[in-house]
Amino acid sequence: MMKQQSARLETRAGEALTLKGARFEGSLRSTLFEASLEQRFANPFDRHVELIYTFPLPWAAVLLGVDVLIGDRRLSGAVVERKQAEQGYEDAIAEGNTAILLEQNLDGSYTVNLGNLAPGETCVLRLRYAQVLQFEQQGLRLVVPTVIAPRYGDPVADAGLKPHQVVEHDLMVAYPFELSLRIEGALARARIGSPSHPLSMRLKGEGETSAMVVSLARDGQLDRDFILVLDEVVQDSLALCAQDTVQPGAVSVLTSFCPRVPAAEHPLAVKILVDCSGSMQGDSIATARRALQAIVAGLREGERFSLSRFGNTVEHRSRALWRTSAATRLAGQRWTAGLQADLGGTEMEKALDSTLALAGDAAVSLGAEEGAAPVDLLLITDGQIHAIERTVAKARALGHRVFVVGIGSASAEGVLRRLAEETAGACDFVAPGEAVQSAVLRMFARLRSQRMASLELAWPAGVKPVWMSALPGSVFDGDAVTAWARFAQVPDGTVRLVGRRAHAMAPELLGEASLTAVEHDSALNRMAVAAQIETLFAGEGAHSRQALELAVAYQLVSPLTHFLLVETRAEAGKPADMPDLVKVPSMLPAGFGGLGSLDFCIDPCMAPLTVNEAPEHYGSPAAASGAYLDFDDPFDAPVVLRSGRRADRGDTANKAGTYDIPAFLRRSANQDAGQPPRDDPRYWCAEPHYTGLTPLGLTQWLRSHPQAEWPQGHAELRRIGVGAAVLDWLEFVLAEGEGEALVVACFVQAMAQRDVHEALLSDTGTLGRLEALAQRVAAGAALKVIQADPAAEPINARLQVFVAVLRAQSWPDCVFELRDEVTVLG
Incomplete structure (x- = not known):
């Protein structure tokens, strides 16, 4: 006789699932949101089990009650002191009874322990909570977290979690998610949309009793936070x-x-730090690029900013804060274009320390010039770290306000809000596919507010x-x-x-x-x-x-108290042994770490960045200089194109390499005998703000290679090891509308001059030699760069002054500040 098997939920690999899904219901009245989260568990095994599941609740949510249904039995428990609850739970399990323990973990997450669930038995856990939403820039943002992403660091040592509370992830599991929301009163007439899920909405009732009922337009899963945005909301105290x-x-x-x-009178000064750790791969780093493009475009003339990125290490694009200009804005857009999530783990403490210490003297001088101009920090990250306590303490000790743009389908809202609030900053969020302009405008409004x-x-x-x-x-x-x-x-x-x-x-x-x-x-x-x-x-x-x-x-679950429920089983129903421990794995967030991408269905009011958007949309002055942003797809980096007499880059620029090591250092010892080693600081610089050839390193390379091998474009300069700072200065400052080939030819020939090389190489010190060279430049006796094009004359004139201030191991300040040395010296 054929044995029939009842239907059951399985992983993609065919393994039985213990979490059958979740259903969420909520109502929003003014700023008060009350909700219930229903989690459905089952024991598909032929033995008693203890299920353990760690999950999130919203930031600042208060758990008001827990209802339990095991089989068809409705049960109730109580909130008791933590140690009493833990001991009571263990005693109940040891005696063969069913017990439920709900804990609030130190990182803000919750863990439910469901002990002695019998074979084939089901359990429905219904959690009731409430929270007060915050009006922000005439809008409300409701977040229903559904998944905890993997975080960097030690969850036990850094976050204070117990081993059983640590989340485990499984690529093969998929849990269904249902949702129904009721938005009441005046909010029902707000503009409503979701960047995370497609919605189905219908209006019920009329006038003051009307309500908007919101549900998912298609099946959802516990792989991304649900986000609801209400715009054009009238705020009242x-x-x-x-x-x-x-x-x-x-x-x-x-x-x-x-x-x-009111807005502050002093110009904005902000250090921008972006997370490029491995957790940002995929949707998150793409969203971060779009956010940064909008941020750089939104800076006003005369405001100051710096750009840094971090993971295991920290890299600074400049040594000090740039003054916003067409050159620095374009350089910032190019830097944003190359961002990749390739820097390993999220060492946020070190990154904050290094970035906040950047250009302290510049910040002071700015204040002296233009009145009180405090420097803030703008952090773009998904916040996936365990060491939040140390990070907050570090940020607080450094004394800067930290403003945060949270990125991703499951950003760590609690971590990021705490970091912002404890430093007197603010927090905003951008989900994959969500238009970044609104969040950036809101953040600029905060940064420019009077302190x-x-x-x-x-x-x-x-x-x-x-x-x-x-x-x-x-x-x-x-x-x-x-x-x-x-x-x-x-x-x-x-x-x-x-x-x-x-x-x-x-x-x-x-x-x-x-x-x-x-x-x-x-x-x-x-x-x-x-x-x-x-x-x-x-x-x-x-x-x-x-x-x-x-x-x-008041029966409130807290770090000091747990919810405990014990059901005494009949002797016949008790197991003969202790239950098997089964951890319920979590889904990985959609798009996390580059594993797939979110399938968006954006509400019209939440439309993402338009392809080939003109820069006027961002208020960018780039158009005035003959440049515009061109996006092949919404996540592509900007390609800077120029008008005027600039030459077409052709295939050379499009084939730009990503090598950091110059050609003479990549060749074998036999091929490059006598070439300087990379670990010699005279020839190669490896600092957080610049990695590449020094002035002496470049002149050495040029003197060691025939003129036929000299670089003819930016891509070739990059291949031999010239760093981004120098390339940006050539393109955005020195060129002044001239073609790339002409500018590079003038620069290379100037650097290849024998007088320059010998001055940099001199054992008696470069300063005296180069000052003498500068005097010869003034007399017109040096740097006889041969260029038939009359357009080369002004370039060569400025290069003559440029080489006169070179040092063997460092490029001039004008390179890193993206300004013209002629103007400074004149």
Whole structure:
């Protein structure tokens, strides 16, 4: 007789799955979002198992309750002290009973332990949570995280996770995901879209009772965060009161202000640091390129910026902050074009240290020239690191504001928001396929906002909170400022947000709201208590007795408390042995590490960057100089094209190599006998801001090769080892509209002059020799570069001054600052 097998969910490799899928439901009223996440588990094996699954909840979400259905049995548990819960769980498992333990991990993730699930048994876990969304630049962004991406570092040593809490990933698993959202009130009439999933939307009801019901237009999976964006939202300051559910007469208050902060008077000065570690491969690095292109195009004349990238190591494009000009903007676009996720692990601490220490003197001089011009840091990353504690401490100690653009289908929102908030910066996010311009414009608005030295809340006369959450270290125009407070009695009146600018005598009113009537809203009240617990835990350590008592009294899962459920089984249903441990693997995020790409279906209001977009779309002045950005596909790097008398580059430029080692160092010893070694700093520089031939190295190469082998274009200069800084200076500063072949020929012949080589090679020091050479240049007796083209005369004149300031082991400052040495010396 044929044995029939019931249907079951399997991996692509045919293995049985223990997680059958997830369903998400939520409702959004004003800024308060309440949701439930339903996870469905099953034991497909012929033995008892203990299932362990680690998953994310949104940043600042408060877990309000857990409902459990095992088979057809509805069960309930309680939140108890951590050690008590862990011991109770282990005792229940050892006695053969079913137990569920839900933990909040130190990195903000959650782990559910489902012990002694019988063969063929199912379990449905329903988690209820709430969060307050933040108005940002007239919009709301709702994120439902579904997956935790692999992170760099040691999860146990760096993040404080226990071994069973560490996420494991499996390329072969696929879990279905369903979603239904209800957007109520005025928000139902906002412009709604999703950069992560195609949506199906229908409007229910009319007027004030209307609601927009949002669901997925096609089947989803737990491989990317769900993102919903509401634009064109009218912001209002508010102050909501909720009666306490435990302490009679007590009241919890949520205040949210929408301040208007004027732009700063000083020009922007920002250090841009982009993550090029391995986790950024694929969609993330492509999105980062698009974001950087928009950032560089959005800089205004006279503002200053630097460009750096990091992974295991840090590479700086310049030694100091560039002043924005046509040359530096084009150089920045070229640098962005070559970005690859090829620098290994995410050593963010070292990168912050190196970048924030970059060009300190330049920042001070900028302030002296133009008034207070503090330098900020703009970080572009997916945030996939475990060592967030050390990273935040490093950023805080360095004293710079850190602004973050989070990239990817599952960026570590909690990590990035904490890094930004603890340094008085701000955070924004761009998903693959999402138009980057909006996020970049929002970030520029924050960077250009006037700094406030201090913020405070002014409560009505005679009203004083028992506890209040700390206000943020900074406030930005168009971004909400949210604070929680708890009172012993009902407060009445108007609460005001007041700020004081640096060096200002009088405070300024930034926003005000009337305290509304007290409501019986247990979610709002428990969220206020959760904020108080977080403050106590951070300030007093993991053994804060008050935080523990509050968490137990209000039944809140925290790092100090766990949710525990125990079901006593009949003796006949108990296993004879301890259950087998089965870790539920996580899906890899879509597009992570270059493994595939997201299949987008973008809402019209979230349209991605248009192919062959003209630079005027970005407000770029490149058009005025005869340059434009040309994208073969949305993720391609810009190709800079020039008008005027510039020659066509032809195939030579299109075949540009990526070699970092000059030709004479790649040849064998027999072929290049007597050539200088690469480890000699006189000939080769390997610094974070420049890697390539030194001036002496280039003259040595030219003197060692016949003129027929000399480079004739930028690509050939790059192949022999000339670094990007020199190439950009030749193209964007020296050329001034002339063709590439002419500029390169003049430069090569100038560097090949015997007087230049001997001066650089001199044992008595190059300074005296080159100063003498400069005097000869002024007399017209040196650098007889032969060029029949009259257009070569102004190029050669400027090159004469250029070589006069050369040093054997370093290129002049004008190369790294992308300015004309003639102007400086003249």
